[in-house]
Amino acid sequence: MHLIKNDxxxxxxxxxxxxxxxxxxxxxLLTDEEMDDFLFEYxxxxxxxxxxxxxxxxxxxxxxxxxxxxxxxxxxxxxxxLINTK
Numbered sequence: 001m002h003l004i005k006n007d008x009x010x011x012x013x014x015x016x017x018x019x020x021x022x023x024x025x026x027x028x029l030l031t032d033e034e035m036d037d038f039l040f041e042y043x044x045x046x047x048x049x050x051x052x053x054x055x056x057x058x059x060x061x062x063x064x065x066x067x068x069x070x071x072x073x074x075x076x077x078x079x080x081x082l083i084n085t086k
Contacts (some may be wrong), residue, residue, distance in 0.1 A: 004067075005048045014039055017053040018063060045069065 004010050004016065030038065044067040056060075056062040059081065077083040 001050050001052050003048060005052050007047075010043060010047075010051070011039055014042075014053060014065075015025060017051075018065065054072070 002013050019035075025047040042065050042081055046069060048070075050073070052066045052068075053063050053065070056064045076081065
């Protein structure tokens with residue numbers, strides 16, 4: 001799980017967590033244009049958010065990208081008694 005505050009952090013996180021390309025040289029699976037399209041399509045709805053990359057439950061060779069937003073986290077905090085609901 002990673003805190004993402006802006007588009008730049010999202011891109012860096014995705015390259016590291018999803019594509020595993022940090023400091024790797026050599027051929028890429030996607031062109032720069034395809035990579036930009038992919039990142040745009042799967043971007044979070046808003047910042048800040050928490051992002052996770054987990055193995056897919058549907059396909060063993062794929063990964064799932066999930067984002068959690070302030071509303072999710074606030075609800076969890078309330079249900080855990082960490083935030084007063086008064």
